[in-house]
Amino acid sequence: LTLAGRSIRAGEAKAPADGLFGLFFECKTMDIKKINDWTWEIPRQGEMRVPAVLYTSRALLDALKRDKTLDQARNVACLPGIKRGAYVMPDAHQGYGFPIGGVAAFDMEEGIISPGGVGYDINCGVRLLKTDFMRPDIQGRERELLQGITREVPAGVGKGGAVRLSRHVLMEVCTKGAQWVVEQGCGLAEDLLHTEENGRMSSADPGCLSQRAVERGIPQLGTLGAGNHFLEIQELETIFDPEAAGVFGLREKGQILVMIHCGSRGLGHQVASDSIRAMENKYGLKGLPDRELIHAPIRSAIGRQYYKAMASAVNFAFANRQMIAHGVRRVFEKVMGSAGGMIQIYDVCHNVAKVERHEVSGRTREFCVHRKGATRSFGPGRPELPASYRQVGQPVIIPGSMGTASYVLVGTDKAEALSFGSTAHGAGRQMSRKEALRRFSGEQVKQDMRSRGIHLAANSMKGVAEEASGAYKDVDEVVRISHQAGLGRLVARLKPVAVMKG
Amino acid sequence: MMGKPPAPFRFLDHTADAKFQAFGSSLEEAFVQAAQALLSLMWNRDEVRPLKRVPVRIEGRDEPQLLLGFLEEILFLLDARSFLVGGVEEIRIDSANTRGRVLTAFFTGEKYRDDHEIHGEVKAVTYNDMVIERGEDGSYMIQVVVDI
Numbered sequence: 001l002t003l004a005g006r007s008i009r010a011g012e013a014k015a016p017a018d019g020l021f022g023l024f025f026e027c028k029t030m031d032i033k034k035i036n037d038w039t040w041e042i043p044r045q046g047e048m049r050v051p052a053v054l055y056t057s058r059a060l061l062d063a064l065k066r067d068k069t070l071d072q073a074r075n076v077a078c079l080p081g082i083k084r085g086a087y088v089m090p091d092a093h094q095g096y097g098f099p100i101g102g103v104a105a106f107d108m109e110e111g112i113i114s115p116g117g118v119g120y121d122i123n124c125g126v127r128l129l130k131t132d133f134m135r136p137d138i139q140g141r142e143r144e145l146l147q148g149i150t151r152e153v154p155a156g157v158g159k160g161g162a163v164r165l166s167r168h169v170l171m172e173v174c175t176k177g178a179q180w181v182v183e184q185g186c187g188l189a190e191d192l193l194h195t196e197e198n199g200r201m202s203s204a205d206p207g208c209l210s211q212r213a214v215e216r217g218i219p220q221l222g223t224l225g226a227g228n229h230f231l232e233i234q235e236l237e238t239i240f241d242p243e244a245a246g247v248f249g250l251r252e253k254g255q256i257l258v259m260i261h262c263g264s265r266g267l268g269h270q271v272a273s274d275s276i277r278a279m280e281n282k283y284g285l286k287g288l289p290d291r292e293l294i295h296a297p298i299r300s301a302i303g304r305q306y307y308k309a310m311a312s313a314v315n316f317a318f319a320n321r322q323m324i325a326h327g328v329r330r331v332f333e334k335v336m337g338s339a340g341g342m343i344q345i346y347d348v349c350h351n352v353a354k355v356e357r358h359e360v361s362g363r364t365r366e367f368c369v370h371r372k373g374a375t376r377s378f379g380p381g382r383p384e385l386p387a388s389y390r391q392v393g394q395p396v397i398i399p400g401s402m403g404t405a406s407y408v409l410v411g412t413d414k415a416e417a418l419s420f421g422s423t424a425h426g427a428g429r430q431m432s433r434k435e436a437l438r439r440f441s442g443e444q445v446k447q448d449m450r451s452r453g454i455h456l457a458a459n460s461m462k463g464v465a466e467e468a469s470g471a472y473k474d475v476d477e478v479v480r481i482s483h484q485a486g487l488g489r490l491v492a493r494l495k496p497v498a499v500m501k502g
Numbered sequence: 503m504m505g506k507p508p509a510p511f512r513f514l515d516h517t518a519d520a521k522f523q524a525f526g527s528s529l530e531e532a533f534v535q536a537a538q539a540l541l542s543l544m545w546n547r548d549e550v551r552p553l554k555r556v557p558v559r560i561e562g563r564d565e566p567q568l569l570l571g572f573l574e575e576i577l578f579l580l581d582a583r584s585f586l587v588g589g590v591e592e593i594r595i596d597s598a599n600t601r602g603r604v605l606t607a608f609f610t611g612e613k614y615r616d617d618h619e620i621h622g623e624v625k626a627v628t629y630n631d632m633v634i635e636r637g638e639d640g641s642y643m644i645q646v647v648v649d650i
Contacts, residue, residue: 067517093517096630120626120649157623158584158614215582226623227650266581269626273574291629432515460621
């Protein structure tokens with residue numbers, strides 16, 4: 001038996017890494033059935049309870065075969081209580097346990113909940129705000145806006161944010177989410193209406209957070225973090241669907257928007273790590289195909305505890321993006337004289353597990369839907385949507401990689417049958433950071449962006465090289481698949497004007 | 503056989519995150535090198551002065567859990583205490599007993615200052631592709647993927 005080119009001896013408990021199960025699958029001939037140009041299926045085999053369903057193109061499918069995405073999808077298909085399929089979104093790539101770009105729904109009685117199905121950055125997500133400003137209005141002020149935003153919205157790595165919460169206040173933040181921030185006068189009531197879950201998951205119970213998670217959250221509210229997190233001033237480039245665009249307030253080419261991409265910071269990471277450890281200690285590792293697939297029955301004490309702690313981290317992330325949006329408004333007020341009618345279009349989660357109603361085998365009931373690197377894409381009529389969007393479906397916000405286009409899509413009815421109402425969440429990496437550092441320099445990337453008229457502020461030039469757009473999949477292809485497969489319909493394309501990289 | 507490693511740690515290609523291998527003549531030494539590899543993703547450890555020693559005690563049901571807890575402690579100290587770890591001292595890993603294993607050590611380092619450059623953030627240490635392997639000569643190779 002070999003792993004990573006090294007031999008493993010029997011006996012001592014060595015890290016199972018991808019586990020026997022994953023290796024078992026690798027040994028078998030890959031059996032992938034084409035359903036249509038945008039949908040492929042790995043039929044049930046072995047321990048799989050459902051098929052794995054891949055929304056991808058032939059070109060991107062080849063990329064999926066090169067890493068462990070497909071093995072991970074098949075492992076997910078083996079989990080207890082999974083319904084209909086283990087879904088793989090168009091931007092998927094290899095993750096931990098579950099693939100990134102993975103969606104799975106579990107029966108509430110027989111099913112499981114898994115921290116690996118949500119990810120470490122709980123409620124990593126995206127918020128999009130529109131303004132009444134047009135591109136010429138901010139011409140010549142981009143740098144000033146960017147400098148203001150850099151001051152107002154710290155990356156916060158090491159230093160923390162501008163405020164240090166008391167333990168008591170942190171608990172309130174984790175209970176109330178973005179609502180707490182708005183109550184402090186930092187935001188509008190509409191911001192909450194235009195946030196998934198109204199910015200607050202009611203199942204949160206911060207009493208389920210560990211002391212360590214609390215300590216990591218205390219200094220970090222209002223911080224962007226680093227890595228792939230960013231804040232962008234964008235301009236509307238193309239409208240594909242005038243009706244939906246009109247409903248979302250996307251008026252015309254040249255309109256200025258602000259996009260915020262970040263998550264629950266160290267608090268959320270700690271919840272994931274704590275829960276993985278607690279589940280390991282409770283249930284052991286026996287029979288697990290991959291250690292990161294550790295899970296607990298949804299109805300078990302430990303499963304419920306994870307859900308409540310996760311929801312607390314979700315709320316922390318909503319509050320975090322609310323604080324950041326408030327900071328951006330202040331900067332616009334100062335630099336432009338007003339926030340330019342800065343209204344929130346929507347705020348979506350990319351990493352979350354939620355109890356939602358869906359129809360399976362002709363019966364509508366509750367399931368625990370895991371979205372790991374995937375966006376909810378609910379169509380018209382869903383009660384979860386605000387009245388303003390209920391006629392057309394929810395806005396789906398898909399950020400591109402640094403310096404490339406981002407997209408707004410609209411959720412579809414069809415997506416509920418295809419993917420439990422889910423679609424892609426971004427471009428998805430296709431090149432390692434190591435390779436990106438070999439190929440690009442931060443200065444070169446910055447100059448290239450500058451030559452395309454994009455301003456960049458970054459804390460680290462190494463980070464800029466790592467996040468170069470050449471290291472990512474083509475986001476245009478990702479959203480095209482989403483559109484063609486019916487997971488989320490194209491509404492508008494946005495291009496960056498100024499980028500703050502955490 | 504481990505062969506002669508070219509460096510105490512090295513990075514491997516990984517599409518989405520960072521993957522490294524760390525080497526040591528003992529489990530303890532390999533743990534220390536794994537910590538150094540993790541630190542190198544976030545800051546230049548030569549720029550962190552050893553002004554303070556922070557004791558660390560980690561329990562784990564097995565070696566992977568022990569390693570994960572040990573490396574995660576560095577991320578915790580950064581977020582919760584603004585403490586930048588630069589080195590590891592007096593590391594000791596008890597031999598396995600029925601309850602698992604215990605690691606004790608001191609992290610040396612200092613509080614974050616504005617002139618510290620943090621060039622990367624690590625979200626979490628994962629079990630993905632984790633390998634802890636003892637060679638015939640008693641030396642160790644550790645492989646870790648961290649979420650960035």
